[in-house]
Every structure is written in structure tokens, then in C-alpha cells.
Amino acid sequence: MPIIAPSMLSADFLKLGEEIDMINNSEADWFHLDVMDGRFVPNISYGMPIISQMKKRAKKTFDVHLMVVEPERYLEEFKKAGADYLTVHYETGFHLHRTLTSIKALGMKAGLSINPHTPVDMVKDIIHEIDLLLIMSINPGFGGQKFLPLTYNKIRQAKEMIVKARASTLIEIDGGVTLENAADIVAAGTDVLVAGNTVFSSPDPLGTIKKLKQIGK
Ligand code: DX5
Ligand code: ZN
16 A cells, blocks of 8 residues: 655635645645745745745645755755655755654654656665665656656666665655556656646546555555
């Protein structure tokens, strides 16, 4: 059974409280929160003030995905805002080993994300420092994009690397996850499914989350 992490980027921000309650009452496991700076990605979303407000109402793990340059400047602030998992991008870091150990020293789980063009192998030497490996299955920046099929190979490679290293890293897939492709994504070795559009554009979000959760059961 995969961990389900609905992406709040696709929520209705005018009804944010109700959307949070819906996730609280669903079979979802985590809240996936996308922070975008308009520099690492061509879009700007929300930051710490919104996340700390959401934390007051949400009852599940906060999985914060930073799509920002120089993420190491904000680790403590995201901890204060309520992040449980804090994920930075491989492509933004000169000193990722340090950043990952700093995240853990602050009491959070450390995530590392790779864009579609970044080979899985690039994270091999630091795999034991990574609690969550977020493999982007779209080019980050926007919800509602189409899943890139090249991701399947990356999931299999990542799974093999993690097993070989006897690491406990979770594999998370983010972007274009649907009810149609989710079973194949999980079969390839995925532990955590992020779903934005598939959940929030559904006429029955609770039912959609339930279906995602039942995969591989
Ligand atoms: C995009 C974000 C995703 C996004 C996924 O850069 O990282 O989390 O919300 O949205 P869907 O599931 O609609 O592709
Ligand atoms: Zn994301």
C-alpha cells in the first residue's frame, strides 16, 4: 500500500480550511506542500506563512517540497512552519551532504529531489543521508502536467540502488500521477505517490484517494 500525499497546490485556496479537513478525513497519509520561488522554477506558489497556518488545522505529516534556489537559507524557518519532511533539489545544491545533515539536525526527515534530466546515480554516494528520494516525473513548476514515461526506469534504478545499499530511503513520485498509471508506478518500486490534479479535480476526492491507497493491496 503506497503512502498517499495529495498536493495542496491543486486545492481551492478560497476554501483551504475545508480542503484540509477533507484530507484529514481521507485515507491520505501526508500533505504535500510545494514551495516555488520563481527562480528555480517558472512559477511562484506559497511559503512559510501559509504553511504555518495550515499546520494549525492539518492532522497529518507535512511533506514540504522546496523548489527554490539556495534552500539551505530557509531550513530552520520551514521547521518552525511545521515541516516534517523537508525536500531540496539536487540541482540547487553545491553542498547537499551538509544540507541534508542540517535538515536532520533540526529534527526533520531529509528529502532530496531530482529533475527528469538528473540521473539517479548522482545521489548514490549520499543515499544513506536521504530519507526520501523524490523523483520528479514532470518538469517541476506546475500541477496538471503529463507523466514522463522515462520515470519508470528511474524508479527501478533507484529501488535497486536503495536495496543494494541497504538504505531505508523512501521513493516518492511527483507529477502526472493518475488512477490509470498509479499501479505501474507503484509496481516499479514507488513508496509515496503525490497527486494534485487527480485528487482535487476529481468529483469524488475521498473516493479517488481511497482508490490510490488500495493499489497493490
Ligand atoms: C509540481 C509539483 C507537484 C504538483 C503535482 O512542480 O511538485 O507536487 O503539485 O501536481 P499533479 O499531481 O497535478 O501533476
Ligand atoms: Zn511537489
